Amino acid sequence: MLQVSALYIYPIKSLGGISLNTANLTDRGLQHDRRWMLIDDNNRFLSQRENIQMALLATEITDDGLMVTYRADGTSVTIPFFPQSNEMVDVTIWDDTCPGQLVSAEVDKWFTEKLGIPARLVYMPDDSLRPTDPRYTLDGMVTSFSDGYPMLLIGQESLNDLNNRLQEKLPMDRFRPNIVFSGGEPYSEDTMKHITINGVDIYGVKLCARCVMTTVDQQTAVKGKEPLKTLARYRLKNNKIYFGQNLVHTGNGIICVGDELKVLEVHNEERFFIKPAQAV
Template sequence: MITISELYVYPIKSLGGISLTTAEVTDRGLKHDRRWMLVDENNRFLSQREYPVMALLRVEITDEGLRVSHKQINESIIVPFVPVNGQPCRVTVWDDTCGAVYVSDEADAWFNRMLSLNCRLVYMPEDSHRHTDTKYTSGEEITSFSDAYPLLLISKASLDDLNSRMAEPLPMERFRPNMVIDGTEPYLEDIMQGFEINGILFKGVKLCARCVMTTIDQQTAVKGKEPLKTLASYRLKNNKIMFGQNIIYIGRGIISVGDEANNIQFHTSERFMVSA
């Protein structure tokens, strides 16, 4: 039996994630997931890839909005669910440009001070539709400020297998999944073409190529060599290191830890052999 064992959202792109027991599946991912984003003076997204210090900002969901706090400095700010500024703008995520609104001058000043960066906080409103890559999807699906797709799936067994190959194990937070499943063999998510949970049909569309962000300690912002060094020894495909499966879906609703995946379909086009 394959079940959901963990659920996560990352409300502000590239900042800390939040573990959930129940999540709402919306039109563009889990509710609140990557609906906010920090941008530079050219309105291009900021990431831990270039600014590891972003790992030091923790995010919580409260009744008033997002509470963002610094892990090493006793300071925090509440980011309201409804932007105070609301001025529309265009922002860039990788090769995509989409609509957003500025949040507030107060938020901009706080993030500038915490990160020592010239940045602004933006929000994706409901009328902003950023479409997924038509090379792997129909193009009708939309996503938030995520890298490319609305959900990322990883199995617990895959992380357990990776950790068995390394001197020091790493937590799941390094890989920033939305959904973690249990009850599988390692890397079974590679070939999960489709599955159903609570009437929502999920579809695996592309293995996830991993970057240097996985090497950043989320508690200290210190960059290392793992897990990419180990993953490269057995999860390299077309010069890219693969770990996890990008997911799209049909339907809306609620999913929870413990929910079972049904009507699972598999394919072999994305699976590749791993060394012992």
């Protein structure tokens, strides 16, 4: 039996994640996941890819809102669930542009001081609808400030297989999944087309291409060569390294650690298969 073994949300894009036992599934993914985002002076999203120190910002959900702690000095700031400002700006995430709501000047000042770069925090209100990629998903599907899709799925056996190839084992937080499952074979998530968890219909639509963020230690912000160096030997296809499956879903619901993951249909398209002959 395949079973949900971990759930994660990342309330502020590119900052630390939060482990959950139960998660509410909304129209654009797990509740609070990537509903906030830091932007620069050009209203473009900030990322660990260019600003590695963002890994030192840990997040947690409190009764008063979202608390962010800078590990380097232990200071924190609390962000209310709803912005104190009514000002809207058009923000850019990769090739997408969508409305974002500025949170507060006080919060902006705190992030700017901790990161050492101009930074403003925006929130995605419910009426800001950012479509998923129409090449891979149906019309009307939306996502948050994620890279492109509402959720990411990774099998624990896939990480176990990778760690068996590494000199130093890596934790799952390097890959920033939303749903982790136990059981099955390594990389079985690659071909999952239609799954259900607690009655919610979920669809795998695109393998997840990995970037340099996977090489950043999420506790120390120290960057290395792994896991990309090893993954490139056997998870390379069309010059991209893949690990995990991007998901969309229909309907809302609740997902819990321990829920059964049922596979109703698998992919047979070539793009979902990484053949050994294509590895280097």
